[in-house]
Amino acid sequence: MKVALLQPELYWENIDRNLKMFENLFERLENNCSLVVLPEMFTTGFTMNPEKIASSALTETPRWLQLMAEKYQFSLAGSSIASEENNFYNRFYFASPAVKVKYYDKRHLFRMSEEQNHYSAGKERKIFSLGEWRILPQVCYDLRFPVWSRNRNDYDILIYVANWPAVRQDVWNTLLKARAIENQCYVLGVNRTGKAPGIDYQGGSVVLSPKGAIISRKSSENPNILYADLDRDEMNAFREKFPAWKDGDYFEIVD
Numbered sequence: 001m002k003v004a005l006l007q008p009e010l011y012w013e014n015i016d017r018n019l020k021m022f023e024n025l026f027e028r029l030e031n032n033c034s035l036v037v038l039p040e041m042f043t044t045g046f047t048m049n050p051e052k053i054a055s056s057a058l059t060e061t062p063r064w065l066q067l068m069a070e071k072y073q074f075s076l077a078g079s080s081i082a083s084e085e086n087n088f089y090n091r092f093y094f095a096s097p098a099v100k101v102k103y104y105d106k107r108h109l110f111r112m113s114e115e116q117n118h119y120s121a122g123k124e125r126k127i128f129s130l131g132e133w134r135i136l137p138q139v140c141y142d143l144r145f146p147v148w149s150r151n152r153n154d155y156d157i158l159i160y161v162a163n164w165p166a167v168r169q170d171v172w173n174t175l176l177k178a179r180a181i182e183n184q185c186y187v188l189g190v191n192r193t194g195k196a197p198g199i200d201y202q203g204g205s206v207v208l209s210p211k212g213a214i215i216s217r218k219s220s221e222n223p224n225i226l227y228a229d230l231d232r233d234e235m236n237a238f239r240e241k242f243p244a245w246k247d248g249d250y251f252e253i254v255d
Contacts, residue, residue, distance in 0.1 A: 001133060003035045005216065005226040007203040009194025015043045015057045019064055026072055028222060035130060038078030039161050039192040040140045041090065046163035046196060048118045050081045050088040058083050062103075065095035073097055075130050078190075079106065079139050079161050087120040092137040092161060094128045102128050106139035107148060115141075123255065127155050132232060135159060136185075143175050143189075147253065151183035153245050156235060158183060162191045166202040173204060180208040184239050186230050193224060210235050 006025055011017040022038065029036065040046060043061055044053065061080045069076045075096040082091035082103070090106040105122025109115040125148065128135045136155040140162040142148055149158055158179055164172045172191065180187040186209060193203040207216035207228035219225035239245070 001034045001131070001230045001232070002030075002032050003037065003188060003207065003228050003230060004029055004033045005037050005188060005190045005205045005207065005228075006224060007039060007191055007193050007205040007226070008224045009201075010039070010042065010045045010192050010196070012196055013044045013047050013049065013052065015053065015061070018043050023068070025222070025225065026068060028219075029072075029225065030219070030227060033072075033074045033227075035075045035077065036072075037159060037161065037188055037190045038076070039190050040079045040163045041081065042078040042161075042192075043080045045192075046113070046140075046199075047081075048113060048115065050083070050118055053081055055083055062093055062095065062101045065093050066101050069095040070097045077137065077159060077161070088118060089122065090115070090119050090139055092139050092159075094135070094137060096130065102126070104137040104139075106142060108141045108145050110141040125253070133157055133230075137161075140164060143172070143179065146179065146182065147251065149179060149183065150248070150251070151185055151245060152248075155185060156232065157186045157188065157230070159188045160190065162189065163196070163199075163201065164191045164204070166200045169202060169204055173206075176206060177208060177212045180210060181212040184210045184235075184242070184245060186210060186235065188228075210238055 077094045079092045082089045092104040094102045104126045107122045134155040135157045176189040216226045216228040
């Protein structure tokens with residue numbers, strides 16, 4: 001399966017400009033992409049001002065994702081602000097052609113930016129399907145909590161969408177590799193580039209194999225697009241030869 005990761009600079013709290021920018025990037029993608037992944041809060045940047053965004057714009061985001069998925073015939077993922085029952089969520093959306101948009105709400109809210117004071121935490125671990133592939137969605141700060149992403153032999157691809165600051169880039173690289181190795185899965189880490197108020201981002205988006213090897217390649221036309229081919233047979237052969245997951249400890253997550 002061919003995947004594409006997009007890591008552009010985002011326009012601060014400007015949904016229209018961001019959506020148009022991504023539409024332009026979609027036009028430049030190589031053919032036959034099955035899955036395209038956008039960063040965390042791809043419509044606004046990592047803002048703690050969700051109330052400034054019009055509710056109509058928030059409801060438009062999943063519709064836009066569905067429209068783009070159907071237009072280009074690929075699945076499309078990324079997180080954005082969602083509003084529901086007077087609460088805001090940092091919501092990971094997953095859209096596929098002719099399928100209702102699915103979502104996962106970020107569980108671990110980044111207290112160093114007081115995210116917990118502006119957004120509500122998700123409660124449910126979810127797995128999405130794309131053909132035979134099983135996908136576990138995660139958002140940024142979730143990366144620091146390996147129990148939440150522990151593979152119970154129930155997923156094949158682990159996706160992290162992020163606004164991960166450049167000052168902690170080494171942590172991003174290290175933890176992504178650890179998640180791939182310990183879960184024996186493909187890991188897609190998608191981070192933004194550019195600047196937001198007071199913060200620098202340098203991307204570092206990557207696709208890692210179940211052995212922790214980097215398998216992504218940059219686009220020859222745009223450095224903010226990366227591609228990778230995921231091999232399900234190769235992954236399954238490795239898991240069968242080295243079934244470390246069978247010796248994992250049993251646990252329950254309780255709130």
